[in-house]
Amino acid sequence: MVVTEPDATPLRVLDLTDELAFQGARLLVGIGAHVVRTDSGAGLGPAARAHWHAGKRWTPVRDAAELGALAAAADIVLESGPVARLRGLRRDGSSRWPHAVHVVVTPFGLTGPRRDWVGDDLILASAGGMTWLGGRPDGQPKPPPREQALQTAGAHAAIGALLAVVSGTPQLVDVSVQEATAATLETAALAWIHAGRFPVRNGGVYEHVAHRIFDAADGYVAGGYSGSDRMWTGLLAWMAEGGEADDLLDEHWQDAAFRWRQRAHVDAVVQRFAARRPAAALAAEARERALPWAEVAPPERLTANPQLRDRASLVTITGAGLPDGGVEDAGFPWAALPRPVTLSALRQVAPGEAPWPTSGPGKARGRDGGPRSKALAGVRVLDLTWVLAGPYVTKQLGEHGADIVKIESRHRQDPTRFAPSMHLRPGSDPDDSGYFLNFNRNKRGVALNLRTEEGRRLLRELVPHCDVVVENFSPGVLARWGMDYASLRALNEDVILVSMAGVGQTGPWRTAVTFADTLAAMSGLSSETRDPGGPPQGLTFGLGDMIAANSAVLATLDLLARGAGGHVDLSQLEAMAATMGPAALEPVLGTGAPDPRTPPHPNRSPHAVPHGVYPVIGDDRWVAVSVTDEAQWRTLAHLAGLPCAEGDVNVRRTHEDEIDAALAAWTSRQDGHELAELLQAEGVGAAVVATGQDLVEADEQLAARGFYPVLDHPLTGPVRHEGIVARLAETPGGLDRPAPLLGEHTHEVLRELLGLNDEQLVALAAEGVTE
Helix, strand or coil: CCCCCCCCCCCEEEEECCCCCHHHHHHHHHCCCEEEECCCCCCCCHHHHHHHHCCEEECCCCCHHHHHHHHHCCCEEEEECCHHHCCCECCCCCECCCCCEEEEEECCCCCCCCCCCCCCHHHHHHHCCCHHHCCCCCCCCCCCCCCHHHHHHHHHHHHHHHHHHHHCCCCEEEEEHHHHHHCCCCCCCHHHHHHCCCCCCCCCCCCCCCEEEEECCCCEEEEECCCCHHHHHHHHHHHHHCCCCCCCCCHHHHCHHHHHHCHHHHHHHHHHHHHCCCHHHHHHHHHHCCCCEEECCCHHHHHHCHHHHHCCCCEEEECCCCCCCCEEECCCCECCCCCCCEEECCEECCCCCCCCCCCCCCCCCCCCCCCCCCCCCCCEEEEECCCCHHHHHHHHHHHCCCEEEEEECCCCCCHHHHCHHHCCCCCCCHHHCHHHHHHCCCEEEEECCCCCHHHHHHHHHHHHHCCEEEECCCCCHHHHCCCCHHHHHHHCCCCEEEECCCCCCCCCCCCCCCCHHHHHHHHCCHHHHCCCCCCCCCCCCCHHHHHHHHHHHHHHHHHHHHCCCEEEEECHHHHHHCCCHHHHCHHHHCCCCCCCCECCECCCCCCCCCEEEEECCCCCCEEEEECCCHHHHHHHHHHHCCCCCCCCHHHHHCCHHHHHHHHHHHHCCCCHHHHHHHHHHCCCEEEECCCHHHHHHHCHHHHHCCCCCEEEECCCEEEECCCCCCEECCCCCCCCCCCCCCCCCHHHHHHHHHCCCHHHHHHHHHCCCCC
């Protein structure tokens, strides 16, 4: 890779976002960009305004000319909202500001039959498949808390912006919230693609790993016994110490397949064990034993978390309207990059003050080396990751042109390749596991047995030929191999090392073993999955893995854009905490609105009435509806014959039970797809609560945009994969090759990069190094 001299000049970002992409602009603040808005954020509550807009300034614009002048000085214009409200697109769909990277986040994308559909988080989480996965089987589906669909889209917007910056090519970037959501479901669509079935909501019990939330003596804990054998043997030994293992010491329980089939019994024994212990004490002892358990902590305790405090990952927000000394908020997930520890609240640009500290025309900053077909063409990545979070990073880098060299071995078995419960398709083997295929496309597979000294030596020899190394080992593993960051720099001065430990490389919890559910519990997310008055339910898919992955991608692209090496110490816990929105601030600053949720209505919103999911024709079929303004309300009330046809949202709130009952009676007689089409045609936000089958086979928008492209795998044959989220107009990404067979490219890569000959390769195979 050829790079320019390291560029420390902050990017200038014009922030024209609404809630669809607030998270994207916030993440750009986190990498040091200078961000300017054109409004004061007055419509937000105090906690939301402080969280989403800290570190920014704002300046009013009176007309299109003033907006154009402001955009002319920006490197990135980040815009979001329904297509009809966008200010930066011409009638032909091109950008009004072609000198800049112009990222546009819309509900359903800039093309396709539903480009004009509208929606908030509930609508888009439903259209993208998230809502279907949440809730109890005997209740209504519900999306994850804290607007995770919108936050995921915001992260992809920031990624799209930096991909374009790295490419050196000003261009339009199209991000669909629906697609960003659909790419973040783990197995929801993949199970349909590979097995003709889809997971269903079950109150938070993971379908393919033995993890869930258990009652503790004084609260709740998240944990389980999947993963390596030690996760089971360690938990069993712990239970046996107190005589609490019941019959699980019998020999037949050592068979993982038998345990899986009898999971209900195992869970019952584990539940009795957990219920005798305080949650915090159980979690602390589990960390000492290196077992994946965590207390389900409420988000208001985030700022007191000793791991977050030790790593200085919190940010203090100061400024007008805030308490003296400021307020502490969740920060940003990348410890080794300069990240803010103090931010000023959003303030207006003073008269005579330049909007940005630096002036001049907007510029595209990126790697040298001339035009390229993909943003990351010429970048090579050494991929040492497994399972989901790490592979999701390298998947995205590979989609945009990076050469991904994936190191594997049958001696350290990736569960997504080898574990039968993760194959998705009955009868498949490690080379055609459906889970593995989706998250490892566009990669070259090299088999190296890293338990051998020769395997580790070859791994070190690959480092000078790579620009980025991504790993998600436990802290200290790379150092034992002589591959810590200092050692890697000695091999390759400009290398970027991305480490993705569960809670980071440092801190009092650094040795904690984490799964997606334990990270969600630590971050406060699991606590907010409870129905009003009920226990927390957790999530049934690895949302935290993909949140962490998006953060790692963004940090990697930032270093590539600067032309600088570095060590990205990515904490998955910090990444999760950064998606809790203003939760940590609300106990101090208030929300500005009451929580309107009442049983049995977990989907109610302080900003919209009606707002929920309602039954439609069919077994367990639902439609999401959200009314956010008075025009939408009048339309819906007329169509459905609803009571309380006059009045604003506060008036409707007093009649919400009556409205919901009447609306549910009306929708229950309708076909969900036809009803969503009808309501959207009238400007009312609505969408079917989509299953994996709906996404893959029945969604005309995803089909029109080619979101499930086909790759031809040598064993599976033609098979659909989840598509690319950030669509760059000038340097588009693509899916070019299926996931590798185990070791498929070993000889090719070792010949190409290390110059090994046939005799040497045969000797390595005979010694068990390349298997």
